Amino acid sequence: MTDTTHRATAPVAAGEVPAGPVRAGWKNAHMDEAGTAQAVEDLYRDGITARQGAFEAAWVDQVAEDLDIAFKEALTREGGAVGRGPNRFYVEIHPEQMRGFVDLVTHPWVVAVCTAVLGPRYEIVELGFDVPLAGAVDQPWHRDFPMPEETRANRRLTSLAFNLTAVDTEPDMGPFEIAPGTQWDDEPSFDHGMFPPRDTWSRYIERAxxxxxxxxxxxxxxxxxxHRGTVNHSQKSRPVLVLGVDAPGAGNAAHHDMAVTHGYRESLPAQVRDHLPCPAVDELRPITQKHTIEGLVMGEA
Known part of the structure; x- marks a missing residue:
């Protein structure tokens, strides 16, 4: 049975979020108790929240350059870029492959949302990006993994996915489509706990x-x-950065192979290092994607 109610989250700490040094890429960076509470309310009601203009466009353009380099490299090796439907790929990267990683994970809005929803010991477990290319088709409606028992029993969110577009999204570029409030849907008929049956899609289309x-x-x-990705009618790609963050014990790190070198880890501010449980290594190896989603391979083709 679908239940759209939820339990209260942990209380939000009063006052402004201590952000440390202001970073060049930041734009809309002020964060206070009211802003944090609104983001938490959005997430528990709709399953999504956003901060417009959080970063400078020039900073995002630099991120886009790094993603393009990583995408081209991933396409040259088996398992580097995983299909999420026709002409649609997902690639995981290490933090060192993105020059703006520290700027991203220390932005006051990101820090405040992670802390309020996942607790002060939240863990950064995933960094990657989706690339819908020209000709990408509608994905089936889905969630990214089965509902954890903690969420089912206690109406508590134990992970978050942050998305940062690398381009200005136009209507013909296959925009992301989401059905607000469906994070609580708990139907035994979901294939693999992730894919609602086609005869229930009207519920998601109505909310989309x-x-x-x-x-x-x-x-x-x-x-x-x-949610789902939609048809890309344009001749442009639409890369979107994905940052995955867990509450302690959520377990999503097991699906990812993010790592940092010893030197890079030592260079990180404590605000980042304390939330980065991935191993430190002498030399980085390209990531072979573990988190495949079989039902997305063919999309609606």
């Missing part, structure tokens, strides 16, 4: 909202909220 973020916008969502 298409997102058209601009460079600098960032969103946070529960990956349990039912």
């Amino acid at each position: 909202v298409r997102k058209h973020p601009r460079r600098g916008d960032i969103s946070a969502r529960s990956a349990l909220t039912i």
Whole structure:
């Protein structure tokens, strides 16, 4: 049975979020108790929230350059870029492959949302990006993994996916589509706990909202909220950065192989290092993607 109620989250700490040094890429960086409470309310009601203009467009353009380099490299090796439907790929990267990683994970909005929803010991477990190319088709409605027992029993979100678009999203570019409030849907008929049956899709189509973020916008969502990528009618790609963050014990790190070198780890501010449980290594190896989603391979083709 679908239940759209939820339990209260942990209380939000009063006052402004201590952010440390202001970083060059930041734009809309002020964060206070009211802003944090609103983001938490959005997530528990709709399964998604966002901060418009969080970063400078020039900073995002630098991120886009790094993603393009990583995408081209991933396409040259088996398992480097995983299909998420026709002409649609997902690639995981290490933090050192993105020059703006520290700017991203220390932005006051990101820090505040992670702390309020996942607790002060939240863990950064995933860094990657989706690339819908020209000709990408509608994905089936889905969530990214089965509902954890903690969420089912206690209406508590134990992970978040942050999305940062690398381009200005136009309506013909296959925008992301999400069905607000469906993070609590708990139906035994979901295939693999992730894919609602086609005869229930009307529920998601009726609720569907298409997102058209601009460079600098960032969103946070529960990956349990039912969503899909749509047809890319344009001749452009639409790369979107994905940052995965867990509450302690959520277990999603097991699906990812993120690592940092010893020197890079030592260079990180404590605010980042304390939330980065991945191993430190002498030399980075390209990531072979573990988190395949078999039902997305063919999309609706």
